[in-house]
Amino acid sequence: MHTFYYPDHIKHDPHQLHKEDTPRQNEYYCEVAERGIIIHDAIQQANLGPITPPGDFGIEPINEVHEYGLINLLQSAYQRMKTESDGTLAVPDTFSVGRLPHRKPRSIWGQLGYYCFDTSSPILEHTWDVAYWGAQTALSAAALVLAGLETEGMPISYALCRPPGHHAAQNLFGGFCYLNNAAIAAHWLVQQGKRVAILDIDYHHGNGTQAIFYGRSDVLVCSIHADPLNEYPYFWGYGDEYGSGGGQGFNWNYPLPRGTREPEYLQALADALVRVRLYVPDxxxxxxxxDTYEKDPAGGFRLQTESFARIGERIADTRLPVVVIQEGGYHLPTLGENVLYFFKGLLGK
Ligand SMILES: [Zn+2]
Known part of the structure; x- marks a missing residue:
């Protein structure tokens, strides 16, 4: 397996802002730079294959998925807060609820509220660069599998992305996510003539991924996650969201209650994988x-480390070429092992 990893992801670390703050806030910014390092070290020590920096596919694949206004804000907000405001942290304090499309304010504060849906995702000095390279990491993994389709039959690659991406939509960021790494990779693969399915097994619903492909039939989106009645992101991820227009029947959500254990989880996974198989993706x-792990501070399921191996095995049973893209997972003492067990299952090790 080939892993792509951008070591300078550590330059984006919202946790640094709150070192002196209350435990509640530390938990709130649990998307810390150590996450990437811990996972990298676990993959390296397990000798799962080469680990290389991503290639540069340029801005165009990002432009294809995200609105220019959002990209421009991510690129400029840190500096604009210094020149147009008092240099305070670039986090919105007002949200554009029920907005009309033409009401886009000029103020940096107004634009933050226009393009962001929560308060967990500050735009720091290096946020844009790190998000950009996160997208390139996903694209590099997609390109490797694309090349391997001709020669290997069932190639597997891993984009060790940080920060995560699945909460970011065309024109919205939030949930620690700025650019949707998986959607950028999926759309790029579609442009190369491939049929793509996305299976999201993060604890939280991938609302950004759902939004990006909701009206499309050329990317199937399946997500297994905590029931949004009780869990973030609350407003998306219900079981009756099937897609719209031409995309109807190409979005499948599997919301599960808090406290879900491995048997029920594997049943939902089996159901989702039936959808994936029926779609016959390339x-x-x-x-x-x-973050589905039992002790995860941002989670509420009761999966154990061994559960991730069985999830990997079930996915391997599809015998499909796989691009794995890292999303959440916040229990640092077991993070490396949990990811490693997933790959042990996926790779049959
Ligand atoms: Zn999550």
């Missing part, structure tokens, strides 16, 4: 979140 993109 490539399966797996959005891997291990």
């Amino acid at each position: 490539v399966l993109i797996v959005c891997l979140g291990v």
